[in-house]
Amino acid sequence: MVIQPFNKEKAKAELKNFRLQVPLVHCMTNEVAQELTANVLLAIGSSPAMIVASAEAGDFAKQADALLINVGTLYPKRDQAMQCAVKAACESGTPWVLDPVAVGILAYRTNFCQQLLLKRPNAIRGNASEIIALSGGLATNRGVESANSSESALDNAISLAQRTKSIVAVTGETDYVTDGKTTYAIEGGHILTTRVVATGCALSALVAAMLANTKNPLQATATACMVFSVAAKQAAATITCQGPGSFKIAFLDALYHIDQLIESK
Amino acid sequence: MVIQPFNKEKAKAELKNFRLQVPLVHCMTNEVAQELTANVLLAIGSSPAMIVASAEAGDFAKQADALLINVGTLYPKRDQAMQCAVKAACESGTPWVLDPVAVGILAYRTNFCQQLLLKRPNAIRGNASEIIALSGGLATNRGVESANSSESALDNAISLAQRTKSIVAVTGETDYVTDGKTTYAIEGGHILTTRVVATGCALSALVAAMLANTKNPLQATATACMVFSVAAKQAAATITCQGPGSFKIAFLDALYHIDQLIESK
């Protein structure tokens, strides 16, 4: 399996495609991640909507251009609404992304995620421990943090992609994005990203947004990772960045200017 | 129908009135909007409290100086608690505001908002698509964003105000606030406001806060719009503002200094 660095020309092509229409992203995500997720999508020029009731989730997943399912703060009512949304997305061809937060350490969410895998998400984004656990391996996460490096989850990511026909992104110091045949590596980013809650969750939402209008889901998913990597590096380098508070602000600002940043990279 | 520009002398009078007492605002709002809503109210000198259980919502709506009902992430349990709160507010004379997020595109929330209209909210704040849909017209929103200009919803706002006896604020590039007889226009603001989640939701909360002690609900609602417009313009003009992340921070800072900003406007 050859790993290729993802190049910025491909990212530029995907971003150009992304700009053709403002994608409406139906986000069903966890309680902690909602605000950052919405602000990330707005900053980059997508339109988020958080519709959560079973009575509405199916209808809305059909209207939306993409759907995000994040299981961070799962509970039965939300779980049911997510199932409605996924069913509707599959029926109507709305691409959807699974973010399997903390899968593997708690039975309820692990079973739920395994059920969702059968519905074939268009993409899956997780940290190393989550991807290892989802692929049936033995992960060593504690809580929502990964105790594994993304490299260590690469084989699991590839086999998961082959089994589910999903694009799989395993993110960490280096991000790997694979369809089971081709694997892209995205370097960069910044360690401060790990000191701001829900950055991974927000990246999953951006993957959904990038999938909305693409013809190349692998490339679109890798572009989302590169966007985050470039924005994080830029944010950490701004003069106002003094820690995780100011980093997050500069990160949102950088997403707003991402076309120029990728151009000049 | 004559449209008058809202003048700052009226806003200053309302702000003076607002400062007589710290209004306690009972916010029942959506999951994405909670933090910004609370921080906006705190920045300007109001006291927010998010009480959400059916067992408490009625009691608390009676204790509070104003109530906000925002249907952004509606689901049955929250819907029931909101009904308890509205009933108690009506009985005790607590002014209340309806923010009909995404009404018109999903049947469940549309029916819920139509039921709430019968309880006569003191004020309604929405974007053009929402106000058009609420008044029975044909809106063209996608998700939570309006695809209509506020001008295009002006007739709907006026007829909605006449029918419900509510103050109606339709916000956009220009905000219009009407009681069905007099209509104020508020210019200003900044396009970056649309790149930060929940700014409209937070404005509805500020309308509630402004209604707490006013003798002139029309003027109080227009003042809330002017406060947001002035703060947004100020925020965008600060040297630190580089995008939606830093804009939001400068916006909260500007609200904290709003009396001086309106004074010097």
Added chain:
Amino acid sequence: MVIQPFNKEKAKAELKNFRLQVPLVHCMTNEVAQELTANVLLAIGSSPAMIVASAEAGDFAKQADALLINVGTLYPKRDQAMQCAVKAACESGTPWVLDPVAVGILAYRTNFCQQLLLKRPNAIRGNASEIIALSGGLATNRGVESANSSESALDNAISLAQRTKSIVAVTGETDYVTDGKTTYAIEGGHILTTRVVATGCALSALVAAMLANTKNPLQATATACMVFSVAAKQAAATITCQGPGSFKIAFLDALYHIDQLIESK
């Protein structure tokens, strides 16, 4: 009862202890406080996780190093999950903290907090009105704000600590932390803290994090208060601080540098 100023040497010893391991804190907190709570814990170097379902809360409270129970936006399903978590924490020896938001003004949460007291939280953190109400006194809070000074709640804090064997922190302009025998006072902080939502809630989470590995819960709780006090003072003094928006950002940055700040204090 002698009140001692808490000194920075004790805080340094606790912080050194805290750094031995990244504590995993299971946060069951209110809807408004979730993001700030998580970002405060991440900024200082702890690992938050918000697990909320009854099906998972017990299991996770056993895996975690500490548990936070905050009743700000209580409702029956969450209340049940919190009981599962507390039961598991007590069985497994996971230290847990109670934040009794707005206790005393609403019967449902008051009864719930009184039930939780019987399970003996390792620490309780509240404002003056909350501590007075929890100890059975007559508080004068309105909503979630305290209308009492922390001094006025000191006797209640001491008697509450004696009755429950919990560490009790009553926070305000001066913070008092007591085990019923020894009482520490922590000065400092900044008034802007009251203009940012959930700072008190986030402090309770930090108390939980500090309790994770300590041998001296009284000292650990006082350290959490001192950390917040020092970070707030530093934040208000930064050149970028222009109001509550920028204060919050500088506060998170200060927490990231807290070891140096305490060192140089």
